[in-house]
Amino acid sequence: MKKIRDFFNQGGLVLFVLGRILAGIPIVIALSVLVFVATQALPGDAAVAYLANTATPERLALIRQELNLDDPIWIQYLQWASGALQFDFGTTLTGETEVTTLLKERIQNTLILMASSGIVAIPLSIAIGVYAAVRRGKLFDNLTSLVTLILAALPEFVVAIFVVFLLATNVFQIFPAIAFVDPGTLAWSNPMALVLPSLTLVLAVTPYVSRIMRGSMIEVMESEYIQMARLKGLSERTVIIRHALPNAIAPTIQVIALQLAWLAGGVVVVEAVFAYPGIGTIMIDSVKGRDLPIVQAITLMIAALYVVLNILADIGTILSTPRLRTKYARKNDTSDVFAAMDGDE
Amino acid sequence: MAKKIKPKSQMRVLLGLTFKQRYAKIGAVLVGIIIAIAVFGPLFAPHTFDEFIDAPNAGRTDQLLLGADYLGRDVWSRFLFGGRTIIGLSFVSTVLGVGLGLFIGLFAASAKPRTDSLIMRGNDILLAFPQIVFVLLVVSGFGTSIFLIAVTVGFTHAPRTARIIRAAAAEVMERDFIKAAIAVGEKRRRIIISELLPNVTSPLLVEFGLRMTYSIGLVAAVSFLGLGLQPPAADWGLMINENRGSMTVQPWAVLTPIFAIAIFTIGINFITDSFAKVAIGIDRKGKE
Numbered sequence: 237m238k239k240i241r242d243f244f245n246q247g248g249l250v251l252f253v254l255g256r257i258l259a260g261i262p263i264v265i266a267l268s269v270l271v272f273v274a275t276q277a278l279p280g281d282a283a284v285a286y287l288a289n290t291a292t293p294e295r296l297a298l299i300r301q302e303l304n305l306d307d308p309i310w311i312q313y314l315q316w317a318s319g320a321l322q323f324d325f326g327t328t329l330t331g332e333t334e335v336t337t338l339l340k341e342r343i344q345n346t347l348i349l350m351a352s353s354g355i356v357a358i359p360l361s362i363a364i365g366v367y368a369a370v371r372r373g374k375l376f377d378n379l380t381s382l383v384t385l386i387l388a389a390l391p392e393f394v395v396a397i398f399v400v401f402l403l404a405t406n407v408f409q410i411f412p413a414i415a416f417v418d419p420g421t422l423a424w425s426n427p428m429a430l431v432l433p434s435l436t437l438v439l440a441v442t443p444y445v446s447r448i449m450r451g452s453m454i455e456v457m458e459s460e461y462i463q464m465a466r467l468k469g470l471s472e473r474t475v476i477i478r479h480a481l482p483n484a485i486a487p488t489i490q491v492i493a494l495q496l497a498w499l500a501g502g503v504v505v506v507e508a509v510f511a512y513p514g515i516g517t518i519m520i521d522s523v524k525g526r527d528l529p530i531v532q533a534i535t536l537m538i539a540a541l542y543v544v545l546n547i548l549a550d551i552g553t554i555l556s557t558p559r560l561r562t563k564y565a566r567k568n569d570t571s572d573v574f575a576a577m578d579g580d581e
Numbered sequence: 582m583a584k585k586i587k588p589k590s591q592m593r594v595l596l597g598l599t600f601k602q603r604y605a606k607i608g609a610v611l612v613g614i615i616i617a618i619a620v621f622g623p624l625f626a627p628h629t630f631d632e633f634i635d636a637p638n639a640g641r642t643d644q645l646l647l648g649a650d651y652l653g654r655d656v657w658s659r660f661l662f663g664g665r666t667i668i669g670l671s672f673v674s675t676v677l678g679v680g681l682g683l684f685i686g687l688f689a690a691s692a693k694p695r696t697d698s699l700i701m702r703g704n705d706i707l708l709a710f711p712q713i714v715f716v717l718l719v720v721s722g723f724g725t726s727i728f729l730i731a732v733t734v735g736f737t738h739a740p741r742t743a744r745i746i747r748a749a750a751a752e753v754m755e756r757d758f759i760k761a762a763i764a765v766g767e768k769r770r771r772i773i774i775s776e777l778l779p780n781v782t783s784p785l786l787v788e789f790g791l792r793m794t795y796s797i798g799l800v801a802a803v804s805f806l807g808l809g810l811q812p813p814a815a816d817w818g819l820m821i822n823e824n825r826g827s828m829t830v831q832p833w834a835v836l837t838p839i840f841a842i843a844i845f846t847i848g849i850n851f852i853t854d855s856f857a858k859v860a861i862g863i864d865r866k867g868k869e
Contacts, residue, residue, distance in 0.1 A: 266706045274715075275722040389850035391798030393805050394843055397821060397835065405829045501711020505802050520806055523721040531721040539709040
C-alpha cells in the first residue's frame with residue numbers, strides 16, 4: 237500500500253500523464269478537421285453525390301439544407317464538430333434516426349468483439365513469444381516462426397473466409413457462418429456468434445505481438461542481470477517468470493496498443509464477412525448508401541480511439557519501466573522519457 | 582569528401598544473401614507463379630470472363646476444370662483473368678505510397694529540426710486512421726473508382742513509410758560524411774539524392790515488400806466489400822464476394838482466388854522477411 241501511495245506522491249509522474257492527455261486534444265481536433273475535409277469539403281457537391289441520378293432541384297435543396305451545404309465551409313465544420321463533442325452526429329441521410337442512437341448498440345457490439353479478441357490474443361501471443369524465446373532454435377520456435385510469418389502475410393478477410401470454410405460451412409459445421417445477434421440484445425447474449433469473428437482477429441493480431449515478444453525476451457535473456465539471477469542459483473522457471481518476463485513486456489506494450497488500434501480498423505472487414513452487427517457492417521452499408529454523417533462519426537471515433545490507445549501505451553511504458561518511472565518522478569524533464577520511448581520504437 | 586558507398590554492389594550482396602535462404606527461394610517461386618498467372622493467364626483462358634457456359638454453380642467436369650460460378654460462368658477462365666487488376670492496382674498503389682513516403686521521410690530528416698518535427702507531427706495525425714477506414718471514408722465521399730482506390734491506398738501507405746524512412750535517414754544525417762557534405766556546401770537536394778537515398782535502400786526495400794502485401798489486402802478487401810471493381814469484371818476480390826453465398830455447393834469459385842491471394846502475400850512476406858533479416862537484422866513492429 238505504501239508503495240502505491242509513494243507512487244502517486246511523485247508529482248512529476250502525474251504531471252506527465254496529464255500532459256500526455258492534454259497533448260491528445262489538439263490531435264483529436266486535427267483528426268476531426270481531416271475527417272470533415274476528406275468527405276464534405278471536397279470540391280464536388282455532397283448533395284449531388286448522395287442523390288446521384290435521383291436528384292431533383294427540390295430534393296437537392298432539402299439535402300443541402302440538411303447538410304448545411306449552403307453555409308461557408310468553416311461554419312459547417314464548427315456545427316458538425318460542436319455536435320460531435322456532445323456525441324451528437326446529426327441524423328442519418330436515409331431516415332430520421334439519430335446517428336448516435338443508431339450507433340449505440342453497434343459500438344458496444346464492436347467493443348465486445350475487440351475485447352474478446354484482445355483478451356485471447358494478448359496472453360496467447362505473450363505466451364507463444366516467451367516460450368519460443370526460451371526454446372530458441374528448437375522445433376517450437378521454428379514452427380511458430382513459420383506459422384506467424386504466414387499468418388502475418390494474410391489479409392484478414394482471407395483468414396475470415398478460410399475460417400468459415402473450415403469451421404462453419406464446408407469441412408466442419410461447428411460454428412455459425414453468420415454472426416446473428418437478436419436486435420435489441422448485445423453480442424454476448426449469443427456467444428457462439430462471437431467465436432469465428434474473434435478467432436479471425438486473434439489470428440490476425442497474434443503473429444505480430446508474439447514475434448515482438450520473442451525478440452524482446454531473447455534480448456532480456458541474454459542480459460547480465462539474468463545471468464546474475466541464474467548464478468544466484470534460482471530455478472530457470474523463476475528466472476523466466478519473475479526476472480525476465482516483466483522486463484520483456486515493457487517494450488511490447490507499444491506494440492500491443494498498436495495492435496489494439498489496428499483491431500479497430502480490422503473489425504470493419506471482419507464484421508462484414510460475418511455480418512456481425514457492429515460499427516464495421518454499418519460503416520460499409522453507409523459507404524454504399526453514401527450516408528456521410530454515419531461514416532464521419534465512425535471514422536472519427538476509430539481515429540480518436542487510436543489516439544487514446546497511444547496515450548495509454550505511453551503511460552503504460554513509463555509505469556512498467558522502473559528506470560523511466562523514477563527518473564521522471566525526480567525531475568520534471570520529459571526529454572529523457574521521450575528519448576527512451578523513441579529508442580524503443 | 583567522404584567516400585561514397587556504392588549502393589549497387591552492396592545491394593547485390595544483400596540480395597544474393599537473401600536469396601540463398603530457403604524461405605526467400607520458396608517466396609520467389611510463389612510470387613513468380615502468381616505473377617505469371619496474372620500476366621499470361623488470360624492467354625490460356627478457355628472462355629472469356631463473362632461468358633455463360635453452364636448452369637449456375639455447376640460442379641467440375643472434364644471441360645470445366647473448376648466448375649461454374651454463381652451465374653454459370655467458367656471459374657477457371659475468370660480466375661485467369663482476375664489477377665491483372667488486383668496485382669496491377671496493388672503495385673501502382675505501393676509505388677505511389679512508398680514513393681511519397683520516401684520523399685516525405687527524406688525531406689523531414691534533412692530539414693531544420695522545427696520543420697522536421699512539424700512534418701512528423703502532421704504525419705502522426707494521419708497514422709490515426711486505419712488504412713481500410715480511410716479508404717472507405719474517401720470512397721463514401723467520391724464514389725468507387727479504380728483509380729481513386731489505387732491512389733487512396735497509396736496515400737494511406739505514405740505516412741507509415743515516411744516514419745520508417747525518416748527514422749533511418751535521421752540516423753544517416755548524424756554520420757560524418759553528411760556533416761562533411763554540409764560543410765563543403767553541398768545543396769540539400771544533392772545531399773538527399775546522392776548521400777541519404779543510397780543509405781536508406783535497405784529499409785526502403787523492406788517497406789516496399791511490406792506495403793505490397795498490405796496493398797493486396799486492401800485492394801482485394803475493397804473489391805470484396807463490393808466497393809471496388811464492379812460486375813461483370815473478373816477480379817479475385819470480387820469473385821470471392823460474388824461466390825461466397827454458394828460456397829457450400831461450389832467452393833472452388835471462392836477457394837481459387839483466396840488461395841491465389843494467400844500464396845502471393847505469403848511469397849512476398851517470405852522474401853521481405855529474409856531480406857530484412859539479412860539487411861537490417863530485426864523483426865518488424867506490427868501491422869498498421
